Amino acid sequence: MNFLKTLAICCSLHLLFVFDGSAQFSTQLTTSSLNFRDGSASPAFLNYNGLDLFVSNTNEFGWLLLNGQENVRFQIGGATQMVLNNSGNLGIGEFAPSSRLHVQQAGSFSNNGITLEDDDGSIWNTYVDGADDYNFAFEGDLTAFILDGTGEYVESSDESLKSNIAGLSPVLDRVLQLKPSQFTFNRDSLNRLAVGFIAQETEALFPNVVVEKDGIKGISYNKFGVIAIKAIQELKVELEESITNNTQMQNEMDALKAEVAELKALLQTAVEHRSVQLDDTNALRKQATLAQNAPNPFQGITSIPYFIPEGTTQSSLRITDTNGSIIKEITIQHTGAGQLEIDANTLSNGNYFYTLVVDGQIIATKQMILTK
Numbered sequence: 001m002n003f004l005k006t007l008a009i010c011c012s013l014h015l016l017f018v019f020d021g022s023a024q025f026s027t028q029l030t031t032s033s034l035n036f037r038d039g040s041a042s043p044a045f046l047n048y049n050g051l052d053l054f055v056s057n058t059n060e061f062g063w064l065l066l067n068g069q070e071n072v073r074f075q076i077g078g079a080t081q082m083v084l085n086n087s088g089n090l091g092i093g094e095f096a097p098s099s100r101l102h103v104q105q106a107g108s109f110s111n112n113g114i115t116l117e118d119d120d121g122s123i124w125n126t127y128v129d130g131a132d133d134y135n136f137a138f139e140g141d142l143t144a145f146i147l148d149g150t151g152e153y154v155e156s157s158d159e160s161l162k163s164n165i166a167g168l169s170p171v172l173d174r175v176l177q178l179k180p181s182q183f184t185f186n187r188d189s190l191n192r193l194a195v196g197f198i199a200q201e202t203e204a205l206f207p208n209v210v211v212e213k214d215g216i217k218g219i220s221y222n223k224f225g226v227i228a229i230k231a232i233q234e235l236k237v238e239l240e241e242s243i244t245n246n247t248q249m250q251n252e253m254d255a256l257k258a259e260v261a262e263l264k265a266l267l268q269t270a271v272e273h274r275s276v277q278l279d280d281t282n283a284l285r286k287q288a289t290l291a292q293n294a295p296n297p298f299q300g301i302t303s304i305p306y307f308i309p310e311g312t313t314q315s316s317l318r319i320t321d322t323n324g325s326i327i328k329e330i331t332i333q334h335t336g337a338g339q340l341e342i343d344a345n346t347l348s349n350g351n352y353f354y355t356l357v358v359d360g361q362i363i364a365t366k367q368m369i370l371t372k
Contacts, residue, residue, distance in 0.1 A: 071083050071084065071085045071086065072084040072085075073095075080095060081093070083095050083096075083097060085097060088100065089101075089102060090102070091103075091104070092104065093105065093106060105127060105128060108127070108128065108129045108130040109127070109129075111125065112127060113125055113126050113127025113128065113135075114126050114127065122138075122139065123138070123139055123140075124136070124137070124138055125137040125138075125140075129145075131148065132148035133145045133146060133147055133148050134146040134148070141156075141161075142156050143155070143156055144156060155222070168226070168227075168230050170230075170234055171206075171227050171230045171231050171234070172230075172231045172234040172235060172238075174205045174206065175227065175228070175231045177205055178197060178201075178202065178205060179197065179198070179201055180195065180196075180197065181195070181196065181197065181198060182194065182195050183195075183196075196219070196221070197219055199217035199218060199219050200217060202219055203217065206223075206227065208223070209221075209223045209224065209227075258297060258371075261296075261297065262295045262296065262297065265292060265293075265294050265295055265296040265297075266294045266295060268292050268294075269291055269292050269293070269294035269296075269303075269305065270294075272289075272291035272292060272305060287307075287309060288306075288307060288308055288309055288312070288315070288356060288358045288363045289306065289307040289356075289363070289364070290304070290305075290306050290354075290355075290356035290363055290364035290365075290366060291304070291305035291306065291366075292366055293342070293354070293366070293368045296368050296369060297368075297369035297370065297371045298342075298344060298368070298369070298370060298371075299344055299370075299371055299372055300343075300344055301341050301342070301343055301344070302341070302342050302344070302368060303339045303340070303341050303342075304317065304339055304340045304341075304342065304354060304368075305337070305338075305339045306332070306337075306338055306339065306340070306356055307336065307337045307338075308332055308334070308335040308336060308338070308358060309335060309358075310335050310336070311335075312335055312358055312359055313359055314358075314359055314360070315331075315332040315335075315356070315357065315358045315359070316329050316330060316331045316332055316356075316357050317329070317330045317332060317340055317354055317355070317356060317357075318330075318354065318355045318357055319342075319347075319352055319353070319354050319355075320352065320353050320354075320355070321350070321351075321352060321353075322350070322351055322352075322353075327347065327352065328346075342354075342368070344370055344372060347370050348370070349370055349371060349372050350369075350370060351367060351368075351369055351370075352367070352368050352369075352370065353365055353366070353367055353368075354366060354368060
């Protein structure tokens with residue numbers, strides 16, 4: 001009998017064998033002992049406690065029938081290594097398989113799980129470790145795993161696994177050019193709506209997230225998490241720069257407003273001073289007046305024009321704060337038009353009021369602003 005070439009499950013609880021050579025088994029089920037033929041039409045078959053093994057005379061197909069409740073066990077050195085039960089479940093290292101393929105690991109290392117090897121010798125392993133996580137390894141290196149408690153997919157990202165580490169170049173402009181789309185897949189008979197990107201469009205912007213296999217382009221969507229974080233960081237920098245620029249513009253506008261206010265105050269003072277002079281020359285001297293200080297707001301020296309009519313016995317300029325408290329009071333010794341100068345160094349920053357008092361009567365009160 002030559003070597004056994006193919007093993008497969010056929011129909012209900014049948015295990016197919018294909019043999020190459022002259023030793024064949026019968027296609028008819030009998031209860032006789034095992035018979036061989038050599039170039040003749042005599043069938044060969046085996047029956048033991050309901051287990052029948054036979055081969056067609058013409059097609060060389062064989063069947064392993066499990067007629068009873070027995071399990072088929074595969075043993076090496078007297079130890080069972082694999083079990084095929086009467087439900088069609090195959091167990092490797094597991095003697096009571098609960099699914100079509102049930103593998104019991106011999107340990108928690110990659111070589112004790114399932115190995116897939118390419119014809120060039122490249123090896124993938126998948127296995128469950130001592131922490132009950134489901135692991136994926138290529139050529140012995142752990143590439144990713146699934147956490148047992150949460151189902152989270154985790155990629156290996158340890159620094160020791162990497163080289164040529166460098167910062168990511170700016171991405172915000174390219175992110176803004178991405179075209180999120182909705183579509184249906186041609187293979188989906190239910191035409192369910194999906195969302196994502198078109199690989200060809202995305203490749204022009206982020207070629208490292210597009211992978212081509214067998215002429216079909218795919219997208220590694222998990223990389224967009226890192227790209228999104230980079231884009232947010234760039235956006236934050238732009239926002240902070242915008243806030244800084246807006247603050248500078250606001251400061252410039254405030255400065256311009258202050259200059260305009262100062263010009264208005266100077267103009268008002270000039271007008272009022274001219275009015276005082278006219279009053280002095282047009283017999284209006286009998287009316288006491290108080291003009292607006294200039295400049296206002298002021299930082300150094302500001303002048304307060306006034307007019308004291310003849311015949312006045314006592315006059316003064318009283319300076320108060322916003323609470324009404326008198327800060328200082330300056331006696332005016334002469335009548336007629338004049339002005340008092342206030343030095344900013346004698347006051348603190350803030351708003352003040354100055355009042356002209358003539359013979360115990362308040363003539364006028366005005367506001368001045370000190371900004372050092």
